[in-house]
Amino acid sequence: MSLTVFTQTAQHERFSFHGNVNVGKDVTIDELRQAYHAVVLSYGAEGNRSMGIPGEDLPGVFSAKDFVGWYNGLPCNKELHPDLSCETAVILGQGNVALDVARILLAPVEMLKETDITQNSLEALANSKVRRVLIVGRRGPLQIACTIKELREMVNLPKVRADMLPADFKGIAEVLKDLPRPRKRLTELMMKAVKEGGDDKAEKCWGLRFFRSPVEVLAGADGKRATGIRLALNKLEGSGESARAEVTGQTEDVDCGLIISSIGYKSIPIDPAVPFDPRRAIVPNEMGRVQDTAGLYCSGWVKRGPTGVIATTMNDSFDTARVLIQDMEDGKLDLSVNKPGAKAITALLQTRGVRTVLFSQWEKINAEEEKRGRSLGKPREKLLDVDEMLKIAWS
């Protein structure tokens, strides 16, 4: 297994991994708190925000979470079977996930073939008729949520041209010089795509569409599947990061057969005993200390909400760790009591018929995926079946 900061941590003598455990079902947070002096919730955001519009449940509409799960081999998404026989796909949202989805839909198959995308999705994409992808956002170019790396990968896609609306960029050139470097470079790259467009002969195209919010998914005459989307046109009030989209009353209909909603991930409550803020979809906390619950902490997206790149979230985890250590030193955590730790939990799980997966067993799954990938010229071929993973882990 390649040596990384993560494998080094996993191999540390005071670290142990127990996989195949569904916390909240196989074991409760209270049981974990009895076994350990401190428990940290770092379980991220596995749900997604829904658009909340009519027609959202029609065939042809997917959450980005499911679509990404499909091409990345998440077992629960392997039967997604998205219909890629339409010409136009519309993605709602303009964050990094939205750009990733667009890139996967339009990238040449030769490029995808060498990645660890699942073989099933590769075949589906090889037969895809999707030629045009629109990435739609509520606000303007200066509020776009993606970062430059993801935008650059779209701009650099071979055999694909950019199809932007110059009108969406009115007034942008004038404010460029006052922007902070990251926002400035990102905006300049967009402006370049507006101006240069790319290869005219390219069969495939992508475009950003601004000042538009989804209001209804439209179905064809038979009412059985999505054939278009109705977008409300917005105007911007204010400027910069805090600019707001306001309704104008105007709408526009876009024909499309594939709609992907990429408007944000969302954390879900793990256990009824843990406080949860359903409005913000996070565990209420003060600097990582869970509200009203001594010895319980949280870090990452479940603590702050589902935004932030690796550096942001990693540093947030370090913050939680520092707070926890501070609490140990200040006596806020009662360390005078002995706690049984893992042996109590694994014994409990055993009585419930739950068998865990250790890190060394996880490594067997990893090795098998890499082995299968080798014969296909890919870094790995992912196992899509949890039972199969467990069989290999425990072999």
Place this chain on the structure above:
Amino acid sequence: MLAQQDSMAFRKCVQVLLRSSLAPGSTRTHPRFLHTVPRLCSQSQTDGSSGSKVLVHFVNQSGVKSSVFVTEGETLLDVVIKKNLDISGFGACEGTLACSTCHLIFEESVYDKLEPVVDEEVDMLDLAYGLTKTSRLGCQVTVERWMDGMTVHVPQGIKDQRGKQEAVSNK
């Protein structure tokens, strides 16, 4: 394995490999980009048994200095990992230009002599905490003889940068 990042990591897995395949065709690709971004899960090409030894001093976030002899041809990320230096969370994306956790600050005289930075590296530096005029990503800097005796710093002041980074509204 990558705790809460599973969604992101899944995306990154595919995304990064697309980049690796893309690199050969790109006319703007710097040679080092190809060298240090072969596959998602492999490290530098050198085996460390040949090549001269170069002395490099690392100062971590807490101001603690580690001095190590490193082999020419290794990247500074390779060094931190192989020598198991005490630097938190270094090289999360394994040298594939998908994060900024291997951010290092160089002495000006050293910085000026480094191979020019490419757009893809600047893209990630844009998201780094505590960015300075002499900042580079460790995964993009290959150790060379003339670097003997240099000192590199891991940036401090993460909390100060948080506010600025939030404003960019990254995901």
